[in-house]
Amino acid sequence: MKKILCIGAGYVGGPTMAVIAKHCPELEIVCVDINEDRIRAWQSDDLPIYEPGLLDVVQQVRGKNLFFSTDIVGNIPDADLIFVSVNTPTKTFGQGAGRAADLQYWEKTARQILQYSRSDTIVVEKSTLPVRTAEAMHRILDSRSSGPKFEVLSNPEFLAEGTAIADLESPDRVLIGGPTTPAGQKAVEALAAIYRHWVPAEKILTTNVWSSEMSKLAANAFLAQRVSSINSLSALCEATDADITEVSRALGMDRRIGGRFLQAGVGFGGSCFKKDILNLVYLCEHYGLHEVGAYWQMVVEINHYQQRRFVHRMIQSMFNTLAGKRIAIFGFAFKAHTSDTRESPGIEICRELVEEHAQVVIHDPKALENAAKDLHDLPQKQLVFESDPYRAAEGAHAIALLTDWPQFQTLDYRRIFQSMVQPAFLFDGRNLLNHADLFEIGFNVYSIGKRPLSHLD
Numbered sequence: 001m002k003k004i005l006c007i008g009a010g011y012v013g014g015p016t017m018a019v020i021a022k023h024c025p026e027l028e029i030v031c032v033d034i035n036e037d038r039i040r041a042w043q044s045d046d047l048p049i050y051e052p053g054l055l056d057v058v059q060q061v062r063g064k065n066l067f068f069s070t071d072i073v074g075n076i077p078d079a080d081l082i083f084v085s086v087n088t089p090t091k092t093f094g095q096g097a098g099r100a101a102d103l104q105y106w107e108k109t110a111r112q113i114l115q116y117s118r119s120d121t122i123v124v125e126k127s128t129l130p131v132r133t134a135e136a137m138h139r140i141l142d143s144r145s146s147g148p149k150f151e152v153l154s155n156p157e158f159l160a161e162g163t164a165i166a167d168l169e170s171p172d173r174v175l176i177g178g179p180t181t182p183a184g185q186k187a188v189e190a191l192a193a194i195y196r197h198w199v200p201a202e203k204i205l206t207t208n209v210w211s212s213e214m215s216k217l218a219a220n221a222f223l224a225q226r227v228s229s230i231n232s233l234s235a236l237c238e239a240t241d242a243d244i245t246e247v248s249r250a251l252g253m254d255r256r257i258g259g260r261f262l263q264a265g266v267g268f269g270g271s272c273f274k275k276d277i278l279n280l281v282y283l284c285e286h287y288g289l290h291e292v293g294a295y296w297q298m299v300v301e302i303n304h305y306q307q308r309r310f311v312h313r314m315i316q317s318m319f320n321t322l323a324g325k326r327i328a329i330f331g332f333a334f335k336a337h338t339s340d341t342r343e344s345p346g347i348e349i350c351r352e353l354v355e356e357h358a359q360v361v362i363h364d365p366k367a368l369e370n371a372a373k374d375l376h377d378l379p380q381k382q383l384v385f386e387s388d389p390y391r392a393a394e395g396a397h398a399i400a401l402l403t404d405w406p407q408f409q410t411l412d413y414r415r416i417f418q419s420m421v422q423p424a425f426l427f428d429g430r431n432l433l434n435h436a437d438l439f440e441i442g443f444n445v446y447s448i449g450k451r452p453l454s455h456l457d
C-alpha cells in the first residue's frame with residue numbers, strides 16, 4: 001500500500017485524512033474535492049471548517065504526505081485504496097423525497113473510479129449510507145468483464161464535530177465491514193493495518209458489510225433517540241414542576257442508562273442525525289416494517305416539537321407578541337466548538353421568530369458566516385449578524401441561548417441586563433447558565449424542563 005485517495009474533503013474527509021497522514025508517514029495521501037474553494041482553503045491556514053486541533057495536525061503533514069487537490073480523475077489511476085466521503089444528503093425530489101438518501105454523488109464517484117482505475121483497488125465507503133449500498137457499488141465496479149478488480153469495504157466514521165481530532169486520535173472503535181471472500185478479507189486486513197498504526201487492535205471490529213452499514217445508522221439513531229427521550233420528558237417536567245436536570249442526574253447515575261446524551265435542550269442538529277434516522281425509516285418501510293419505521297420517525301418529530309415549543313414559550317411569556325421586539329440569539333452552530341450549522345435548531349427557531357416579525361440579532365463565535373447563508377432568503381431588514389455578544393444584547397427584549405458555547409457562561413450578565421429593554425427575558429435553550437444568578441440580576445429566566453424564574457408573576 002503506497003497511495004491513498006480520499007474523494008470528498010469535507011468535515012469527515014479532511015480531518016480523517018490528516019490524522020491518517022500523521023500516523024502513517026510512509027503513505028502518500030491525497031484528498032480531492034469538486035469544490036475548488038474548499039480545496040484552496042485546505043491548502044491555506046484558513047481551513048474550510050473549524051475544528052479544535054485540526055490546523056495543528058494539517059500543518060504537520062500538509063505538503064509532506066498529505067495533499068489537497070481538485071484533480072480527481074488524475075489521482076484515481078495509481079491509488080491503492082480510495083476512501084469515498086462525499087456527502088449523502090436526504091433526497092429532495094422523486095421517490096423517497098425527504099427521507100431516502102440522495103446517492104447521486106456517491107454513484108458518480110463509483111463510475112469515475114471504474115473509468116479511471118488502472119490497477120486493483122480497495123474502495124472504502126466512509127460516507128454514511130443506507131444498508132446494502134456497498135453491494136450496489138460493488139455491482140457498478142464489477143460491471144466490466146476484464147480490467148482491475150475492486151473490493152468494496154464499509155468503514156463508517158464515528159467522529160463527532162467539535163471533538164473530531166480527539167475522536168480520530170482515540171476512537172471508541174473502528175468498524176470495518178467487508179466481504180467474507182478471501183480477497184475481501186485481505187482488503188479488510190489492509191485497511192485494519194492502517195488503523196493499527198495508532199488504534200489498539202482490540203478496538204478494530206470487523207463485520208460483514210451490511211452490519212457495518214447498519215451499525216452506523218443505528219448508532220446515530222440511538223444517540224438522537226436519547227436526546228428526544230430526555231426532551232420529551234422536559235415538556236412533562238415543565239407541566240409538573242419536576243426539574244429535568246435533577247431527573248437527568250438521577251437517570252444518568254443508573255449504570256444501565258449512563259449519563260451521556262441526557263441533557264435537555266432545544267434539540268439535536270448537525271448534518272447526520274436527522275438524515276440518518278430518515279434513512280433508517282425509509283429502509284424500514286421499504287422492507288414493510290411500518291411499526292419499526294414509525295418508532296424511529298417519532299425521534300425526529302419530537303425534535304421538531306421541541307423547537308416549536310421553545311418559540312411558543314417565548315411568545316407566551318413575552319405577553320403574546322414578539323412583533324417589533326429585538327431578540328438576541330446567543331449561538332447558531334448546532335453545538336459548541338464547531339462552525340457547522342447544518343440542521344441547527346437555530347435555523348428553525350430564527351425562521352419562526354422572523355415570521356413573528358421579531359428583529360433577530362444573531363451572535364455566534366464561529367458560525368456567523370454559515371448563519372447568514374442559512375437565512376439568506378429571509379427579509380434581511382429583520383436580521384443582524386453580530387460578532388460581539390454585548391452589542392447583540394444591547395436594546396434587546398430577550399436573549400435566546402441556542403448553542404452550548406462555554407464562553408456564554410462567563411459573560412458579564414449584569415452589564416448585559418442593564419443594556420436591555422425591561423422587563424428583560426432570557427431563554428436558556430441549553431440549560432447552560434446559572435439561572436438563580438440571572439434571576440437575581442433581574443432577568444426573567446426560562447430554561448428547558450424547569451419552572452420559570454419570573455419577576456412578573
Ligand SMILES: NC(=O)c1ccc[n+]([C@@H]2O[C@H](COP(=O)([O-])OP(=O)(O)OC[C@H]3O[C@@H](n4cnc5c(N)ncnc54)[C@H](O)[C@@H]3O)[C@@H](O)[C@H]2O)c1
Nearest residue numbers: 008009010011012033034035085086087088105127128157
Ligand atoms: N459531519 C460529520 O460529523 C459526520 C460524521 C460521520 C459521518 N459523516 C458522513 O460522512 C459523509 C460526508 O459528510 P461531511 O460532513 O464530510 O460532508 P461535507 O458536505 O462536509 O463534505 C462532502 C464533500 O464531498 C464533496 N463532493 C461531493 N461530490 C463529490 C464528487 N463527485 N467528487 C468529489 N467530491 C465531491 C463536496 O464538495 C464536499 O466538500 C456523509 O455521508 C455523512 O453522513 C459525517
